[in-house]
Amino acid sequence: MSSGSDAGAAPKKIxxxxxxxxxxxxxxxxxxxxxxxxxVGLDRxxxxxxPKDVEHHQVDLRSKKAxxxxxxxxxxxxVHLGVMHDPRSTPAELYSWNVGGTSxxxxxxxxxxxxxxxxxxxxxVYGPRPDNPQFLxxxxxLLAAQRFPQMRDxxxxxxxxSTFFWKARAVETVILRPVHILGTVHNAPSNYLxxxxxxxxxxxxxxxxxxxxxxxxxxxxxALAPGARGIYNVVGPGxxxxxxxxxxxxxxxxPIPHPLAKPLYWAAWRLGLSGYPVAEFxxxxxxxxxxxxxxxxxxNIRPRHSLRETIRAVDEPSDV
Amino acid sequence: MGVVDRLRxxxxxxxxKDDIAARSRALxxxxxxxxxxxxxxxxxxxxxxxxxxxxxxxxxxxAQAYGIENIPPSGRVLFIANHSGQLPFDGLVxxxxxxxxxxxxxxxxxxxxxxxGTVPFASYFFxxxxxxTGTPENCRRLLQEDEAILVFPEGARGISKPFSxxxxxxxxxxxxxxxxxxxxxxxxxxxxxxxxxxxxxxNLRSIAKLVGAPSFPVVPYPPFVPLVPLPTKxxxxxxxxxxxxxxxxxxxxxxxxxARAVKHRIQSMIHLGLRERKHVFW
Numbered sequence: 019m020s021s022g023s024d025a026g027a028a029p030k031k032i033x034x035x036x037x038x039x040x041x042x043x044x045x046x047x048x049x050x051x052x053x054x055x056x057x058v059g060l061d062r063x064x065x066x067x068x069p070k071d072v073e074h075h076q077v078d079l080r081s082k083k084a085x086x087x088x089x090x091x092x093x094x095x096x097v098h099l100g101v102m103h104d105p106r107s108t109p110a111e112l113y114s115w116n117v118g119g120t121s122x123x124x125x126x127x128x129x130x131x132x133x134x135x136x137x138x139x140x141x142x143v144y145g146p147r148p149d150n151p152q153f154l155x156x157x158x159x160l161l162a163a164q165r166f167p168q169m170r171d172x173x174x175x176x177x178x179x180s181t182f183f184w185k186a187r188a189v190e191t192v193i194l195r196p197v198h199i200l201g202t203v204h205n206a207p208s209n210y211l212x213x214x215x216x217x218x219x220x221x222x223x224x225x226x227x228x229x230x231x232x233x234x235x236x237x238x239x240x241a242l243a244p245g246a247r248g249i250y251n252v253v254g255p256g257x258x259x260x261x262x263x264x265x266x267x268x269x270x271x272x273p274i275p276h277p278l279a280k281p282l283y284w285a286a287w288r289l290g291l292s293g294y295p296v297a298e299f300x301x302x303x304x305x306x307x308x309x310x311x312x313x314x315x316x317x318n319i320r321p322r323h324s325l326r327e328t329i330r331a332v333d334e335p336s337d338v
Numbered sequence: 339m340g341v342v343d344r345l346r347x348x349x350x351x352x353x354x355k356d357d358i359a360a361r362s363r364a365l366x367x368x369x370x371x372x373x374x375x376x377x378x379x380x381x382x383x384x385x386x387x388x389x390x391x392x393x394x395x396x397x398x399x400x401a402q403a404y405g406i407e408n409i410p411p412s413g414r415v416l417f418i419a420n421h422s423g424q425l426p427f428d429g430l431v432x433x434x435x436x437x438x439x440x441x442x443x444x445x446x447x448x449x450x451x452x453x454x455g456t457v458p459f460a461s462y463f464f465x466x467x468x469x470x471t472g473t474p475e476n477c478r479r480l481l482q483e484d485e486a487i488l489v490f491p492e493g494a495r496g497i498s499k500p501f502s503x504x505x506x507x508x509x510x511x512x513x514x515x516x517x518x519x520x521x522x523x524x525x526x527x528x529x530x531x532x533x534x535x536x537x538x539x540x541n542l543r544s545i546a547k548l549v550g551a552p553s554f555p556v557v558p559y560p561p562f563v564p565l566v567p568l569p570t571k572x573x574x575x576x577x578x579x580x581x582x583x584x585x586x587x588x589x590x591x592x593x594x595x596x597a598r599a600v601k602h603r604i605q606s607m608i609h610l611g612l613r614e615r616k617h618v619f620w
Contacts, residue, residue: 148455151475152377221458225378225465256370259378259462266372276458304455305471325371 029056031093032242033132035079035100035123037072038063040203041138041231042099046072048235049097055242058093060084061100079119088126095134095242096127101175103205105168116171117178124182127189134190136241138234139176141197141227141251142169146306152225153309156195156249165300180249192241194234196252197308201231201331206298211263211332215270219279222303223261229254230323230331240317253310254328255321260302266329276303353443356396358388361443366412368483377447377480378465384445387467388437395434398569399427399532400620403435405576411442414481414523415579416514417488418600420507420608421496423533424555424564431572432488432528447480448488449473474513481521489514491597498553500541504534505608507601512590515597520586524579527600529607531575535618536567570618575607 032049036042037059049055050069059065059074068074077083079100087093102115120137127135144154145162160176162169176193183191198207207228210216229252237252264271274282279299313319323331353360362385368375373382395401409415419432433446449472455461470476480487490496491510499508518525539555546554557564580603582596 148461149452149471149473151473151479152470153475153479155475219458221461223462225374225376257376257378258370258372258374259466262372262374303461 029054030095031056031058032095032097033058033060033087033093034097035060037061037074037099038065039099040201041199041205041234044201044203044231045097045099045235045238048232048239049242052239055094058087060087079115080122084122085126088130088132091130093130093132095136096123096132097238097242098123098135098137101138101172103172109168112171117174120175120178124178124186128182128186132189134192134242134244135179135182136192136194136238137175137179138238139179139193139195140172141195141253141308142301142306143173143176143195144306144308145169146224146300146304148304150305150307152305153307154251155309156251156312183247183249190245190247192246193249194237194241194252194313195250195308196234196237197227197229197254197310199231199234200228200328202334203231207301208332210298210302211267211269211329213269215272216264217279217283217302218260218264218271218273219276219299219303220273222276223259224301224303224305225257225307226260226263227253227257227307228263228325228328229321230328233321233323233328236322237313237317237319240319243317246317248312248316250313250317250319251308251310252313252319253308253321255323255325257307258325263329266326267332353441355438356392358385358392361437362388364443365445367445375468377468377470377476378462379445379468380466383466384468391430391434392438394427395431395438399431399572400569401431401435401532401572401574403439403574403576405578406435406439408526408576408578409436409440409444410486410524410526410579411440411444412484414484414521415486416481416518416523416525417446417486417528417576418514418525418604419488419490419528420505420530420604421490421492422499422504422530423535423567424497424537424539424557425567426497427536427567428530428533428572429488429490431533432530432574435574435576436486444486446486446488448490449477451494474517477513477517478521481517481523491601494552498541498555500555501534501538502540504538505531505612507605507608510597510601512593512597515582515593515600516586519582519584519588519593519596522583524581525600526579527577527603527607529575529577529604529611530572531608531611531615532570532572532618535570537564538568539564571620573611573615575611577603577607 032055037046038061057072062078065074143160143162160173163173179193200208353364367381374380429448436446437443445468447468450464450469491514492508495508539557542554
């Protein structure tokens with residue numbers, strides 16, 4: 019690792035999986051600004067409007083071509099954002115992509131001597147539960163899969179990376195577990211907050227934590243610093259009740275009694291009327307909040323956007 | 339022992355005793371731009387609930403608090419009290435005393451059973467009022483933030499005890515002592531008199547077993563299950579703070595000894611209070 023070298027040296031090549039997604043583009047834009055890095059995209063989707071100096075490989079993560087990207091031996095870091103959340107894909111496809119794909123990528127990193135791996139996991143892996151402590155620390159068990167099997171892949175990817183952290187000590191592995199990411203991204207929490215009216219569960223209004231997508235990009239940039247390794251919860255500017263978030267956005271809500279919500283939305287989902295997967299209902303019922311002090315202390319990760327800015331980011335027009 | 343100091347320091351209170359708005363403003367709350375603290379507490383919700391609480395405290399139970407000077411105006415503290423009466427009004431009345439009586443009002447946070455989180459409305463209502471899910475992590479975090487916490491170490495064993503066992507303390511859990519040692523927190527023992535008689539119940543064990551509940555209390559008047567407490571007179575005794583030192587990871591035996599010291603203090607305050615009491619209802 020060449021630490022302390024400012025300009026002058028050749029920029030370090032960083033592979034970003036899932037670069038063509040919205041979050042991928044946000045992260046790419048942030049890292050592109052940094053003269054120390056040159057970016058290599060890895061995504062099976064095309065990357066329209068990419069800057070000329072960003073190399074893009076439109077390949078499947080699991081393919082041989084993905085391996086060739088690493089084989090050259092000049093990759094300085096892997097930023098793995100390419101975990102697929104698409105609830106419409108089949109479980110087998112999701113499993114093969116997420117768990118199979120991640121495990122291969124980690125293999126390449128070990129084999130071809132990539133010194134740094136940053137995995138973007140999620141604070142959701144702890145799982146929303148009525149008996150959760152208000153703030154979960156990094157050593158809390160990952161129980162999300164217990165209540166809904168759809169989360170199993172994401173929990174398993176996180177486990178894969180933490181096993182890799184111990185197994186491949188030569189590689190600096192950083193696992194980031196950010197809270198709900200809001201912004202132009204099309205993830206579950208942002209999509210949920212763009213609904214109108216927004217379904218809430220009657221009599222439930224859990225505290226939630228939110229983070230701006232740009233703050234996540236900052237966190238990834240901080241995790242790329244030489245020497246950073248470990249598992250980190252990444253939090254945003256604070257905690258608010260879900261109802262306050264919705265009020266800030268000026269949306270209406272529909273309170274649904276929780277015994278009815280699941281069958282109702284399951285039916286709507288099957289008919290294609292709703293884009294909100296039923297498994298996620300526990301996130302608007304119970305708390306799943308984390309303690310971000312470790313990331314703040316060790317990586318100096320701090321949100322730059324206020325709560326209000328973070329919430330409003332959901333409605334910002336996307337410029338990508 | 340100087341535990342019982344009758345109604346001292348009542349006149350020179352800073353915000354007027356029952357000025358709920360002024361008292362709510364005087365509370366120390368770490369709130370964000372939307373008015374919520376990290377645990378979901380909101381000063382507005384507290385203010386509204388405090389009006390109801392005040393009525394219950396002053397008029398329904400006509401509560402009388404002794405040893406108010408033993409409530410520290412700031413800093414971390416654990417209130418340890420006896421738990422009784424089938425319905426958790428003892429928690430509400432202790433919270434009322436700590437909010438209404440001392441010159442500097444404080445908000446007591448208590449540790450709520452896990453199942454409350456699954457009950458509609460209750461799930462967020464308790465959290466807006468500063469009550470938190472009962473886990474050691476939550477308690478530790480709040481103590482480190484210099485909050486006041488109420489713990490009933492008897493837990494469910496205490497609140498569901500039958501009328502025949504009134505004012506006899508059940509076994510104390512040790513968790514509170516471990517947390518007190520770990521976070522160097524003074525313990526203020528609290529004796530609650532009057533809650534035992536609010537719902538004189540017997541426990542139908544066979545039915546409890548049948549429905550899978552920890553207890554099945556029955557009271558000898560309609561509607562036969564304890565829903566509304568009888569308007570007994572509550573008397574609260576706040577004892578002098580007790581300070582303990584030692585290793586929080588010590589054997590249970592060593593901790594048990596310390597926990598028993600607290601239990602004995604509460605038991606003797608209960609005896610004292612019962613002796614002073616002339617009648618259950620006034």
